[in-house]
Amino acid sequence: MADTPQAVIDERVKDVSPWRKALIRPELGGIIGTVAVFTFFALLAHDSGMFNAQGILNWSTVSAQFMIIAVGACLLMIAGEFDLSVGSMIGFAGMMIAIFGVTLGWPMWIAILVTFAICMAFGALNGVIVVRTGLPSFIVTLATLFILRGFTIFIPQTLERKTIIGGIREAAEGDWLAALFGGTIGRPFFQWLGDAGVIGVFDRGNRAGEPVVNGVPMLIIWAFVLIVFGHILLTRTRFGNWIFAAGGDAQAARYAGVPVDRVKILMFVFTAFCATVFATCQVMEFGSAGADRGLLKEFEAIIAVVIGGALLTGGYGSVIGAALGALIFGVVQQGLFFANVESSLFRVFLGVILLLAVILNTYIRRIITGER
Amino acid sequence: MEPTVKPIVSMKDIEKHFGSVIALNGVSVDILPGECHCLLGDNGAGKSTFIKTMSGVHRPTSGEIFFEGRPMSFADPRDAIAAGIATVYQDLAMIPLMSVSRNFFMGNEPIRRIAGLPFFDHDLANRVTMEEMQSMGINLRGPDQAVGTLSGGERQTVAIARAVYFGAKVLILDEPTSALGVRQTSNVLATIDKVRKKGIAVVFITHNVRHAMAVGDRFTVLNRGQTLGTAERGEITPEELQDMMAGGQEMATLEGSLGGTV
Amino acid sequence: MKFFKTLALAATALTVPFASHAQAIDDDLSYIMVSHAPDSDAWWNTIKNALNLAGEQMGVNVEYRNPPTGDLADMARIIEQAAASGPDGIITTVADYDVLAGPIRSAVDQGIDVIIMNSGTPEQVRELGALMFVGQPEYDAGLAAGQRAKGDGVESFVCVNHKISNPVIADRCRGFADGLGIELGSSMIDSGEDPAEIKNRVMAYLNTNPDTDAILTLGPTSANPTIQAVEEMGLAGDIYFGTFDLGAEIVQAIKDGTIQWGIDQQPFLQAYLPVVVLANYDRYGVLPGNNVNSGPGFVTADNIDKVEELAGEFR
Numbered sequence: 001m002a003d004t005p006q007a008v009i010d011e012r013v014k015d016v017s018p019w020r021k022a023l024i025r026p027e028l029g030g031i032i033g034t035v036a037v038f039t040f041f042a043l044l045a046h047d048s049g050m051f052n053a054q055g056i057l058n059w060s061t062v063s064a065q066f067m068i069i070a071v072g073a074c075l076l077m078i079a080g081e082f083d084l085s086v087g088s089m090i091g092f093a094g095m096m097i098a099i100f101g102v103t104l105g106w107p108m109w110i111a112i113l114v115t116f117a118i119c120m121a122f123g124a125l126n127g128v129i130v131v132r133t134g135l136p137s138f139i140v141t142l143a144t145l146f147i148l149r150g151f152t153i154f155i156p157q158t159l160e161r162k163t164i165i166g167g168i169r170e171a172a173e174g175d176w177l178a179a180l181f182g183g184t185i186g187r188p189f190f191q192w193l194g195d196a197g198v199i200g201v202f203d204r205g206n207r208a209g210e211p212v213v214n215g216v217p218m219l220i221i222w223a224f225v226l227i228v229f230g231h232i233l234l235t236r237t238r239f240g241n242w243i244f245a246a247g248g249d250a251q252a253a254r255y256a257g258v259p260v261d262r263v264k265i266l267m268f269v270f271t272a273f274c275a276t277v278f279a280t281c282q283v284m285e286f287g288s289a290g291a292d293r294g295l296l297k298e299f300e301a302i303i304a305v306v307i308g309g310a311l312l313t314g315g316y317g318s319v320i321g322a323a324l325g326a327l328i329f330g331v332v333q334q335g336l337f338f339a340n341v342e343s344s345l346f347r348v349f350l351g352v353i354l355l356l357a358v359i360l361n362t363y364i365r366r367i368i369t370g371e372r
Numbered sequence: 373m374e375p376t377v378k379p380i381v382s383m384k385d386i387e388k389h390f391g392s393v394i395a396l397n398g399v400s401v402d403i404l405p406g407e408c409h410c411l412l413g414d415n416g417a418g419k420s421t422f423i424k425t426m427s428g429v430h431r432p433t434s435g436e437i438f439f440e441g442r443p444m445s446f447a448d449p450r451d452a453i454a455a456g457i458a459t460v461y462q463d464l465a466m467i468p469l470m471s472v473s474r475n476f477f478m479g480n481e482p483i484r485r486i487a488g489l490p491f492f493d494h495d496l497a498n499r500v501t502m503e504e505m506q507s508m509g510i511n512l513r514g515p516d517q518a519v520g521t522l523s524g525g526e527r528q529t530v531a532i533a534r535a536v537y538f539g540a541k542v543l544i545l546d547e548p549t550s551a552l553g554v555r556q557t558s559n560v561l562a563t564i565d566k567v568r569k570k571g572i573a574v575v576f577i578t579h580n581v582r583h584a585m586a587v588g589d590r591f592t593v594l595n596r597g598q599t600l601g602t603a604e605r606g607e608i609t610p611e612e613l614q615d616m617m618a619g620g621q622e623m624a625t626l627e628g629s630l631g632g633t634v
Numbered sequence: 635m636k637f638f639k640t641l642a643l644a645a646t647a648l649t650v651p652f653a654s655h656a657q658a659i660d661d662d663l664s665y666i667m668v669s670h671a672p673d674s675d676a677w678w679n680t681i682k683n684a685l686n687l688a689g690e691q692m693g694v695n696v697e698y699r700n701p702p703t704g705d706l707a708d709m710a711r712i713i714e715q716a717a718a719s720g721p722d723g724i725i726t727t728v729a730d731y732d733v734l735a736g737p738i739r740s741a742v743d744q745g746i747d748v749i750i751m752n753s754g755t756p757e758q759v760r761e762l763g764a765l766m767f768v769g770q771p772e773y774d775a776g777l778a779a780g781q782r783a784k785g786d787g788v789e790s791f792v793c794v795n796h797k798i799s800n801p802v803i804a805d806r807c808r809g810f811a812d813g814l815g816i817e818l819g820s821s822m823i824d825s826g827e828d829p830a831e832i833k834n835r836v837m838a839y840l841n842t843n844p845d846t847d848a849i850l851t852l853g854p855t856s857a858n859p860t861i862q863a864v865e866e867m868g869l870a871g872d873i874y875f876g877t878f879d880l881g882a883e884i885v886q887a888i889k890d891g892t893i894q895w896g897i898d899q900q901p902f903l904q905a906y907l908p909v910v911v912l913a914n915y916d917r918y919g920v921l922p923g924n925n926v927n928s929g930p931g932f933v934t935a936d937n938i939d940k941v942e943e944l945a946g947e948f949r
Contacts, residue, residue, distance in 0.1 A: 288733055292799035
């Protein structure tokens with residue numbers, strides 16, 4: 001900013017150290033956490049397979065799952081709202097794809113598109129109820145959590161008399177849209193890596209000779225695309241400014257002419273979209289939809305966002321931070337297994353990280369707002 | 373009043389009822405371009421309802437609003453803002469967590485197209501913010517400084533500068549000085565003076581007679597949902613204004629016992 | 635900021651002592667069991683105990699992992715992760731063939747020995763290239779129980795299903811209905827996993843369907859509250875009550891006569907045998923020639939004493 005007029009130094013404004021200045025960037029906690037977590041596991045689990053190709057694929061896939069729902073939850077939280085129905089939405093969306101594509105036998109691309117439409121309509125409904133009634137989104141989406149989970153169990157039981165519907169992979173064979181969610185890309189590259197001995201290959205069975213990692217899952221591609229989209233939307237567009245404003249102080253934003261209701265409803269729709277992407281990738285990879293899919297995922301999304309530096313009260317946060325939060329979450333969750341730590345201690349670890357993140361966030365908030 | 377100067381906003385016989393409560397009972401006020409019109413009244417006098425009617429938040433139950441001579445009916449605050457009536461609310465002007473430049477352009481973000489896609493033009497926003505803040509006498513550390521770190525007076529000034537920059541013809545200030553210290557108050561009053569000199573009509577709501585007398589050109593007193601008349605500068609003393617606000621007699625008695633310090 | 639550093643250090647220090655709790659011996663074999671059970675499922679405690687016992691006795695490292703919420707997609711990730719950490723063998727369930735087939739087959743193709751326990755069918759085990767299956771074929775167990783109940787004069791029943799999303803468990807109800815020779819229809823209720831809810835739903839069902847002859851519960855999670863429900867309604871001993879699996883309360887109820895029989899699938903064997911089989915296979919190359927049926931065995935008032943002492947721990 002060369003052409004910024006030189007400000008006259010006001011003696012009452014204290015100079016701010018670079019450290020404090022960096023601290024008010026919402027990504028900082030995420031960056032420090034990421035470095036800390038990788039250092040921790042590099043020391044503790046370096047020879048456990050965590051950092052071979054298969055291990056890396058494992059924790060990056062898990063992290064990518066968290067990232068997909070964290071991007072939606074992040075933008076919604078910055079806009080000042082929560083969505084607790086994300087987990088149920090994942091189960092519901094997967095089940096709808098199975099019902100339409102397998103039970104009813106529709107072409108898979110129609111099944112996917114209709115599912116997206118239904119789920120985003122539910123997202124919009126969440127949003128409309130929240131902005132029209134002024135009720136806390138916590139309660140409204142808690143209701144949606146139960147409603148969607150109930151349908152996810154009821155519909156397949158009524159139609160198929162079971163709660164897991166399989167055969168999705170077969171039904172999706174050769175479908176152009178399904179290929180965007182399932183499968184992998186970059187297979188020749190990984191084959192070459194396998195042949196060159198950089199990564200391991202299967203040494204028996206009908207896939208002998210194939211590399212153990214045969215491409216980057218579309219799930220990871222989706223995570224990347226959503227993060228880039230969310231980050232640009234938030235920081236580089238007019239709409240992004242409205243998201244901050246809607247969450248920072250809805251009334252002030254309204255007085256300034258920001259269409260707060262529209263922003264919030266759209267963010268609910270976007271959160272539902274992210275949940276449906278998650279679900280579609282999941283059913284395409286595993287080939288079946290189950291009534292208990294996605295349990296507690298809403299909290300995992302919120303935790304990733306908070307670790308990533310967003311304030312629970314809205315108006316502040318970053319998509320990159322949320323993505324790093326999801327990475328930390330995924331690496332810790334899978335890494336503790338690699339490090340041979342008793343798996344029930346995962347929650348202890350997670351709780352400690354969450355607590356640290358929230359304390360740090362509160363501290364940051366005080367710095368920004370100058371509260372004493 | 374000189375008949376040659378046409379009022380920019382003219383409110384005629386405005387009534388506003390909330391259910392059985394009559395908040396405004398036939399209020400008429402003219403606002404002239406380039407004047408600082410002080411609207412005085414005690415708590416509950418109807419000041420808030422009146423300015424919310426002027427800024428499009430409320431629709432009057434009866435009465436007419438003329439803006440630049442034409443009858444106007446604002447559906448919501450956006451209409452009023454688009455027409456050139458900007459309002460700065462006491463607590464609701466700024467968002468503390470956002471940077472000054474994001475606040476400054478909130479709702480009016482400048483757009484720069486890259487490959488046909490509209491992006492927020494941060495360079496322009498930052499430059500304009502720094503310039504406008506300097507012209508109002510506020511030195512920022514940088515355009516990305518959060519509003520939360522500014523003092524109350526500075527926040528009011530940012531909000532006023534924002535309204536002026538976006539072409540407000542009428543600027544409504546809702547109790548801008550009520551929560552401020554002496555130094556900050558004088559800064560805000562100085563800002564009001566600068567704005568008035570640009571030819572913008574300022575509607576200054578306050579219950580502090582001193583603040584009103586410091587910058588006001590004309591004074592309208594509201595009491596119990598009615599106007600007690602409009603006076604020009606020099607036609608009225610602070611004591612008379614104070615009396616009218618309080619509804620006359622009892623205040624005079626009270627003031628006597630307090631030794632004229634109120 | 636010193637405060638944060640201290641906290642972070644404390645958190646790190648907290649987790650380290652818990653690492654590598656099983657002792658390694660000379661050949662350092664390690665096996666990972668991945669179950670489908672959520673943390674809340676008490677029945678799997680027996681599995682964990684038997685697993686640790688087998689690990690100790692055979693001198694191998696064993697680890698138990700499970701998806702915290704019982705989400706099978708998470709379970710698939712855990713199997714992938716287990717395979718990536720390169721153990722000598724994986725012991726897991728086939729709770730949903732579609733979801734788990736891919737990760738299990740990848741592990742097998744990678745050269746890891748896999749034994750399927752608890753849930754699955756012999757066909758699926760063959761298909762996946764696993765070494766063997768140790769468990770109780772659920773439909774057959776349900777069928778046998780249904781035939782037994784029919785012999786005792788039962789004509790209608792309610793099946794209390796606390797895990798409606800697991801189709802393998804539901805097979806127990808289906809088998810039972812077929813054993814009785816009646817339609818399952820609406821006899822299976824989704825009770826949820828909360829004890830108070832289960833109890834109240836059973837009471838509600840029995841109130842609205844007073845002609846129900848028998849109750850079938852699918853595990854301690856649904857059996858324990860159901861015992862309370864029939865006791866409160868004064869039906870204890872009067873209504874025909876059978877359950878899958880055992881636990882301290884179930885054992886007591888069998889002694890009291892509230893429950894006629896419990897089907898013991900002997901989970902101890904499902905965890906213990908795979909570890910023994912894998913260790914001997916890795917060390918000496920010996921492998922049993924067939925799948926092992928760990929159940930069903932009926933536990934009644936006649937043989938309860940043996941079971942009672944160890945219920946919930948090893949039985």
